[in-house]
Amino acid sequence: MPLASPEQYRQMLDSARRGGYALPAYNVSSLEMLTAVLEGLTDAQSDGIIAISVSASRFLSGPTVNDCVLGAQTFAEFAHRVADRYPVLVALHTDHCGADDLDRFVVPLLAITEERRRCGLPPLFNSHMWDGSALSLQDNLDIAQPLLARCAAVDVLLEIEVGVIGGEREGLSADHPDRLYSTPEDFLAVVDRLGAGAQGRYLVAATFGNVHGIYKPGNVKLDPQVLRRGQEVVRQRTGGKDFDLVFHGGSGSGLDSIHEAIDHGVVKMNISTEAEYCYTRPVVDHMMRNYNGVLMIDGEVGEKKAYDPRKYLRKAQDGLSARVARSCVELKSAGSALLIKASIE
Secondary structure (H helix, E strand, O other): OOOOOOOHHHHHHHHHHHOOOOOEEOOOOOOOHHHHHHHHHHHHHHEEEEEOOOHHHHHOOOOOOOHHHHHHHHHHHHHHOOOOOOOOOOOEEEEEOOOOHHHHOOHHHHHHHHHHOOOOOOOOEEEEOOOOOOOHHHHHHOOOOOOOOHHHOOOOOOEEEOOOOOEEEEEEEOOOOHOOOHHHHHHHHHHHHHOOOOOEEEEEEOEEOOOOOOOOOOOOOOOOHHHHHHHHHHHHHHOOOOOOOEEEOOOOOOHHHHHHHHOOOOEEEEEEHHHHHHHHHHHHHHHHOHHHHHHHOOOOOOOHHHHHHHHHHHHHHHHHHHHHHHHHOOOOOOOOHHHHHHHHH
16 A cells, blocks of 8 residues: 555544554654564554654765755655555654754645645655744744645645653754643643644644653653643633644653553654664674674675675664564554454454
């Protein structure tokens, strides 16, 4: 099946909300990581989301070109082709994009999708994230509102961040400890400005103490009740509707906190730091076990089978695929793939 259509992406999110699970959203920075995520989702029979950042997009274009739009477009076009061979639905997403990169990353990618839609083609990406957390909430929403309208016009979803997620991601670091926990007033400001769906569908990355990166247990103080209180005031304001929430900075979080967040409306959980580690760890193991084979030292020539990139990158892929499959179990999405369930029914 090709990448999820706009309607299928909405079905994926709706099914997650009804079914009490969250879709894993894996950040990747190479084609090898992309296919590893597809393998892991297939093994778990789960739909999912594959995300790419501004810096990863630049990386994919090569150091000489260093073009984030070209890198993202090439990555997406590859994904559109290779996903056709997998039995699960996958949505493509661009992750944290701050104000400095908006006009040179998300806006050009939307222009590409607008041209694709005029030609009868699906969107290049299913959703884009606008990260206005470095701005005041008013300025954040001032940018989000017209961006939401532009996304909605081409069947693309927008993701916004409300509050500040701790740590650092894409050069955006949290220096506002008072904003690590979104308030009910923040939730109301968003729904009052962006509506409850009439202006276009959007996802909200509300903050409840979550932090980018990975930390030892006890170092991150998550409070999922922040999400409960925020959703309650939104439902009161809208007559029953609330937000599709996104959990950022979840690497290393306890399952109890993750499941409680899902109970309060989280339908998408981003996983980046753990993905990088699970991809890198097998490579380190290979190099250490084959030290003499991967090096040409003391006049020796090493062993070609040891330093053939396909050997250690396959191990890297296996490590990441296993983590993806495990995350599907943890997020309760395993066995929920829409196309597989439909074929059985």
